[in-house]
Amino acid sequence: MRVFSSRSFADSFAALAVPTVLTALMLGVPTAASAQVGHRPESSPYEDFKIGQTVSIMAGWLAVKSDPAGVAPKSTAMGQLRYDLGIGGPASLFVRYTLAPTDRTVLLPSNPRATRVMGTQSATMHLMDLGFDISLTGRKTWHHLMPSLNSGIGIVSNFASADTGYYRFGSKFAFTLGGSLRFLPKHGPQIRVDLTRALWKYQYPDNYFxxxxDTTSVLTNTRQRSAWRNNFGVSAGVSIPVFR
Known part of the structure; x- marks a missing residue:
C-alpha cells in the first residue's frame, strides 16, 4: 500500500492542479473568441452569458474510499450548498458546504482480532471548501450548456471526540478537483451537475500498532500512521441567480 508524505502529496497536487487550470484557460478563451465563426448570429449554437452570482442547492452521493485501518466514514448520500461569484472572463470563485450523514466502524485495538470490532457510531461529515472555477466555453454557452473545471482547498470534519479505541477523525485539510456542467436556458431554472474528487488524510493513534x-494489531507498518485517500462525489441540483 502506497502512502504519501505531505511533501510528495503537495507536489502531486500541484502537478494536477496547475495543468488543469492552464488547460481550462487555453480551451476556454479561444473558444469564446471564435464562438461565432462559421455560424450566422441567429443560428449559432453559442450565446453570450454573464457569469454573475448564483446559489446552488444540490444533492448526490459521496463515495468514501476505505482506509488502511477500516475506520473511515462509509459512503453515503450528501447535500450541498454552493455560492459562485464571477470575477471576470471565464473565471469565478466558489464557496461550497457539503453535509453527509453517515457512520463508521469503531475498533478496540487492545482486543484480539475476533472481538476487535465494537460496532458503529455516527460520523456526520462536514466538508467546506473554496476555490476557482474556469468555464471551458468562456463567457458563452454552447446549446445552453457551460462545462467548467474547478479546484479548491478546504476542511473536512465530523466534529466528534475520540472513540473507545482512541481514534478521532478530527478536522483536517481537504483538496478538491472536479468538473461541472451547467444547463443555462434563457428562461426557467438553471441545472447544475458536479463531479468532485476530494482528498484528505487519515492519522492513527499509537495503540493501533x-x-x-493474539499477537495481531490493527496496523503493522508504522509507515501507515498517516495515509491520503481519494474520495469521489457526484451531485446535481438547481442554481438560482442572485444580485443581478
Whole structure:
C-alpha cells in the first residue's frame, strides 16, 4: 500500500492542479473568441452569458474510499450548498458546504482480532471548501450548456471526540478537483451537475500498532500512521441567480 508524505502529496497536487487550470484557460478563451465563426448570429449554437452570482442547492452521493485501518466514514448520500461569484472572463470563485450523514466502524485495538470490532457510531461529515472555477466555453454557452473545471482547498470534519479505541477523525485539510456542467436556458431554472474528487488524510493513534494478546494489531507498518485517500462525489441540483 502506497502512502504519501505531505511533501510528495503537495507536489502531486500541484502537478494536477496547475495543468488543469492552464488547460481550462487555453480551451476556454479561444473558444469564446471564435464562438461565432462559421455560424450566422441567429443560428449559432453559442450565446453570450454573464457569469454573475448564483446559489446552488444540490444533492448526490459521496463515495468514501476505505482506509488502511477500516475506520473511515462509509459512503453515503450528501447535500450541498454552493455560492459562485464571477470575477471576470471565464473565471469565478466558489464557496461550497457539503453535509453527509453517515457512520463508521469503531475498533478496540487492545482486543484480539475476533472481538476487535465494537460496532458503529455516527460520523456526520462536514466538508467546506473554496476555490476557482474556469468555464471551458468562456463567457458563452454552447446549446445552453457551460462545462467548467474547478479546484479548491478546504476542511473536512465530523466534529466528534475520540472513540473507545482512541481514534478521532478530527478536522483536517481537504483538496478538491472536479468538473461541472451547467444547463443555462434563457428562461426557467438553471441545472447544475458536479463531479468532485476530494482528498484528505487519515492519522492513527499509537495503540493501533500495539499487538493484542493474539499477537495481531490493527496496523503493522508504522509507515501507515498517516495515509491520503481519494474520495469521489457526484451531485446535481438547481442554481438560482442572485444580485443581478
Amino acid at each position: 500495539v499487538k493484542a494478546s
